[in-house]
């Protein structure tokens with residue numbers, strides 16, 4: 001697995017000047033290092049991890065978000081959910097969301113809401129010239145996600161996709 005740090009630095013925790021600078025700048029968090037180290041240790045068992053680049057790790061409302069390279073999320077999800085479950089269990093029983101870097105807004109939202117049905121996606125221009133993306137989701141068995149979860153999804157869309165999201169259900 002590739003991370004933004006040198007393998008040696010990540011494994012040993014003794015950082016070279018370049019890695020230390022990334023930590024100091026806030027680009028690399030301790031959570032990123034913990035998750036990166038854990039994934040490196042799983043490479044033997046889950047060999048597809050060797051082809052994955054980990055760009056970002058953060059937590060949002062109980063969801064642990066892993067941002068990987070384009071076309072790489074399957075390499076984490078392709079073990080029948082075993083790998084993401086192992087990650088979630090290791091880090092306090094959180095649910096894990098794997099998202100790819102550099103996708104179009106539509107593809108990004110399809111991944112973000114992969115367990116829900118998207119009915120429409122619309123871009124709304126606001127008076128101040130910014131845009132908001134309205135996503136209408138189908139409510140499954142009259143069970144919509146909790147307000148906390150919806151808020152988390154909105155934050156994740158902002159952080160990873162740069163999207164100002166408004167979620168509605170029908």
Ligand SMILES: [Zn+2]
Pocket residue numbers: 005006009015016017018019020
């Ligand atoms: Zn280094």
